[in-house]
Amino acid sequence: MSDLLERLRGRGWRLTSQRRVVAEVLDGEHVHLTADEVHARAAERLPEISRATVYNTLGELVTLGEVIEVSTDGRAKRYDPNAHRPHQHLICTGCGAIRDVHPLGNPLADLPTEQRFGFTVSQAEVTYRGLCPTCAG
Amino acid sequence: MSDLLERLRGRGWRLTSQRRVVAEVLDGEHVHLTADEVHARAAERLPEISRATVYNTLGELVTLGEVIEVSTDGRAKRYDPNAHRPHQHLICTGCGAIRDVHPLGNPLADLPTEQRFGFTVSQAEVTYRGLCPTCAG
DNA sequence: TCCTACGATGGACGGAATCCAAGTCAAGAA
DNA sequence: TTCTTGACTTGGATTCCGTCCATCGTAGGA
Numbered sequence: 001m002s003d004l005l006e007r008l009r010g011r012g013w014r015l016t017s018q019r020r021v022v023a024e025v026l027d028g029e030h031v032h033l034t035a036d037e038v039h040a041r042a043a044e045r046l047p048e049i050s051r052a053t054v055y056n057t058l059g060e061l062v063t064l065g066e067v068i069e070v071s072t073d074g075r076a077k078r079y080d081p082n083a084h085r086p087h088q089h090l091i092c093t094g095c096g097a098i099r100d101v102h103p104l105g106n107p108l109a110d111l112p113t114e115q116r117f118g119f120t121v122s123q124a125e126v127t128y129r130g131l132c133p134t135c136a137g
Numbered sequence: 138m139s140d141l142l143e144r145l146r147g148r149g150w151r152l153t154s155q156r157r158v159v160a161e162v163l164d165g166e167h168v169h170l171t172a173d174e175v176h177a178r179a180a181e182r183l184p185e186i187s188r189a190t191v192y193n194t195l196g197e198l199v200t201l202g203e204v205i206e207v208s209t210d211g212r213a214k215r216y217d218p219n220a221h222r223p224h225q226h227l228i229c230t231g232c233g234a235i236r237d238v239h240p241l242g243n244p245l246a247d248l249p250t251e252q253r254f255g256f257t258v259s260q261a262e263v264t265y266r267g268l269c270p271t272c273a274g
Numbered sequence: 275t276c277c278t279a280c281g282a283t284g285g286a287c288g289g290a291a292t293c294c295a296a297g298t299c300a301a302g303a304a
Numbered sequence: 305t306t307c308t309t310g311a312c313t314t315g316g317a318t319t320c321c322g323t324c325c326a327t328c329g330t331a332g333g334a
Contacts, residue, residue, distance in 0.1 A: 188284080
């Protein structure tokens with residue numbers, strides 16, 4: 001994590017206590033938290049941190065490529081701190097839980113030029129869906 | 138489209154003018170409309186149709202597998218009438234436009250058992266992102 | 275034609291995220 | 305060290321999507 005703080009400082013970030021706490025929360029648990037969950041955990045350490053700041057900071061981390069935003073249909077977005085290792089997601093359609101997965105193959109290579117319609121395609125994201133053992137019951 | 142109406146009637150749907158209009162809108166343009174856009178187009182033909190009805194009908198069509206719901210990060214969901222032909226999506230990160238694409242390969246087969254963590258995986262969805270020719274300038 | 279259960283209505287409501295104007299403070303300058 | 309300033313934070317208002325609910329209307333069978 002100090003790595004992350006170093007990197008951010010190197011990019012000209014002003015290192016505030018709020019940003020430090022948000023970064024620490026993300027680093028601390030390798031799960032996929034919602035913005036509200038990040039806010040709750042951050043508030044344990046820094047009681048008066050505001051929601052807007054959490055949203056701002058998460059957005060900045062996403063822009064910098066330090067964190068990945070995972071949208072799960074209608075529910076709140078979740079934030080994935082594992083941004084530097086390419087991976088895909090497996091989402092439980094029951095409870096919204098997310099696991100990182102590493103499928104074989106290269107989806108970007110699977111899209112032929114004539115299927116790109118002139119787009120500058122920069123990213124391929126694979127989302128697997130199903131029921132987790134608990135929800136499948 | 139009369140196909141669709143037939144199918145729905147066969148499933149016990151009560152065929153109201155509202156449902157007919159929504160179905161016609163989806164069939165009429167093979168683009169990916171938001172619920173609001175569907176409502177606007179439906180209202181041209183049936184001025185007093187309510188937003189709640191459009192949402193209800195779209196939800197039913199999705200449940201019946203006649204239409205696919207495409208979530209695009211924070212923006213409004215879009216509805217894809219092309220549900221009977223398997224395909225993936227290419228989304229412009231600039232303007233949100235969506236194109237149907239047909240990549241090679243089979244992403245479901247690319248997820249090894251030991252990567253499934255006990256989930257009952259039922260679906261693999263691939264989303265390509267990039268800039269469309271217009272947004273790329 | 276009449277009945278009735280299913281569907282439509284629209285305004286209130288809810289969650290998620292963004293906006294904004296005012297206040298605060300990190301960090302470079304002197 | 306203190307000063308200065310613009311970047312950052314705050315929290316309440318606001319927007320955007322979508323759902324809920326009590327009431328009214330109507331499709332389609334009897």
